[in-house]
Amino acid sequence: MKFQKRRANTKQEIPTASMPDIVFMLLLFFMVTTTLRQVDVLVDYKLPEAKAIEKIENKRLISYIWVGKDNRIQINDSIVQLKDVEPLMYAKRQSLPNVIVSLRIDKGTDMGMVTDIQQELRKAYCLRINYSSTIKI
Amino acid sequence: MIKKRKIAEAAIPTSSMADIAFLLLLFFLVATVIDVDTGIGLTLPEYVEDLNTVEVPKDRMAAVLINANGDVLLDGKPISVFQIKNNIKPRIISKIDLPKNKKLIVSVKTDRQTRYNTYIQALDQIKQAYFETRDEYSNQNFGRKYNDLPEKDQDIVKEKIPIIISLAEPEKTNK
Numbered sequence: 546m547k548f549q550k551r552r553a554n555t556k557q558e559i560p561t562a563s564m565p566d567i568v569f570m571l572l573l574f575f576m577v578t579t580t581l582r583q584v585d586v587l588v589d590y591k592l593p594e595a596k597a598i599e600k601i602e603n604k605r606l607i608s609y610i611w612v613g614k615d616n617r618i619q620i621n622d623s624i625v626q627l628k629d630v631e632p633l634m635y636a637k638r639q640s641l642p643n644v645i646v647s648l649r650i651d652k653g654t655d656m657g658m659v660t661d662i663q664q665e666l667r668k669a670y671c672l673r674i675n676y677s678s679t680i681k682i
Numbered sequence: 683m684i685k686k687r688k689i690a691e692a693a694i695p696t697s698s699m700a701d702i703a704f705l706l707l708l709f710f711l712v713a714t715v716i717d718v719d720t721g722i723g724l725t726l727p728e729y730v731e732d733l734n735t736v737e738v739p740k741d742r743m744a745a746v747l748i749n750a751n752g753d754v755l756l757d758g759k760p761i762s763v764f765q766i767k768n769n770i771k772p773r774i775i776s777k778i779d780l781p782k783n784k785k786l787i788v789s790v791k792t793d794r795q796t797r798y799n800t801y802i803q804a805l806d807q808i809k810q811a812y813f814e815t816r817d818e819y820s821n822q823n824f825g826r827k828y829n830d831l832p833e834k835d836q837d838i839v840k841e842k843i844p845i846i847i848s849l850a851e852p853e854k855t856n857k
Contacts, residue, residue, distance in 0.1 A: 561700070568703040575710035593802040597809035598720045607719060647719055650798055657794030659801070663849070667729035677721040678802055 584622050588613025590651035594681035601645060601675060608637050608671075612650040616658055627661055634669040649677045722805055724847065744770055744788045746804055750795035754804065763800065766807035767814075774815045778842050785843075791850035805847070812845045819843060 590613045601607055610630070611619040618625050620633050638644050646666060650659060666674065746766065747755040754763050761769060770788065777786050788808050792801050813828070816839055820828040824835050831839065 565696070565699040565703050568700055568707055572703055572707040572710060575707065575714055579710055579714045593799045595722055595802055595806035595809075597722065597806050597813050599723050601719045601721070601723075604719065645723075647721060652797070652799035652802070654798040655794060656792040656796040656798060656801055659798055660792075660794070663726060664729070667726050670728070672726040672728065673723070674726060675719070675721040675723045676802055676805070677719065678806075680720060 584609075586611060586619065587624060588615070588617050588619050588651075590614060590649060591653075592649060593652040593676075593678045595676075595678040596681050598678055598680055599675075601647070603645075606641065606643060606645045607647050607675075608634075608641070608644050609647050609649055610634075610662065612648070612654055612658060612662070614651045614653060616654065618662070627665065630662060630665040631669045634666060634671045638669060638671050643673065644671055645673045645675055646671050647675045647677050722802065722809060724805075724849075726849070738787060742784060742787055744773060744786060746788065746790045746808070748790070748792045748796050748800055748804055750793045752797060752800040763803045763807060766804060767811045770808060770811040771815060774811060774843065775818075778815075778819065782841075782844070785846060787846045787848055789848040789850055808847060809845070812843065816840075816843050 588611045590611060609620075613619070618627065618630065620630065625633065634646070648659075648662070663674070666672070743757075745755075745757055749755075752763070754761055754766065756766060756769055770786075774786050777784065790801070790804060790808070816828045819842060820826060820831055820835070820839050823839075824831055828836065828839055
């Protein structure tokens with residue numbers, strides 16, 4: 546008499562047919578959330594740390610000003626002089642009326658520099674600012 | 683005998699589809715920077731050529747002065763940066779029930795040589811004092827933290843405890 550092992554008839558494979566779909570869904574999520582960096586930051590800076598910080602909800606409203614360790618100011622893609630800040634920011638405000646200016650200033654900068662930029666911003670009517678800082682734990 | 687021609691199946695091989703998709707996925711995973719912009723928000727006053735100064739009663743003001751060495755004076759008393767919060771907080775609390783034009787104004791003034799970091803630390807302390815007061819007030823009256831309140835209640839708290847930070851007008855410099 547021959548014994549035959551009884552095997553389950555069900556397949557023991559994970560169905561992989563829908564794998565591409567799952568991956569594509571993940572892919573789509575990341576494609577949508579990614580904002581590719583448009584500007585190269587030309588200045589070297591280290592942000593200060595703070596505890597009472599807020600998130601800026603609307604990324605589209607943000608416009609950045611960088612100030613590096615060597616007191617160079619960068620707006621958009623280029624290094625600018627202090628006197629150029631006002632016309633540049635005024636143009637920005639015209640295309641985006643409620644612009645939020647995120648100031649990414651190195652923590653070793655003198656306050657004189659910061660006040661000068663703020664004065665320029667006030668002249669350009671960019672009144673909503675945000676001192677960019679990282680969270681302190 | 684007639685040889686039966688095998689009919690080639692016209693199918694695109696889809697087994698590598700997952701691999702291709704994974705590659706793309708990996709690219710976007712690496713390229714994504716999910717950095718939320720965080721920082722201390724502030725609204726600057728409008729620019730006016732010649733300003734007319736308004737006298738503010740002494741008890742409404744909390745003047746924070748920071749000199750070039752990073753020493754802090756709060757209303758004339760020298761304190762350290764990290765004491766600002768605890769010094770200002772009781773003053774904010776004492777003014778919660780006062781009308782709108784009697785709330786505390788925190789004025790920050792720095793020297794041109796003050797380091798930006800010190801200024802942010804001071805501003806952070808002031809903001810913390812305000813946020814903690816708001817949280818406590820919300821807890822007492824609504825039983826929840828400020829951030830968890832519905833917008834309508836947040837507005838009430840905002841009205842009661844407005845954040846008024848005044849940046850001192852820079853002194854005219856001869857450049």
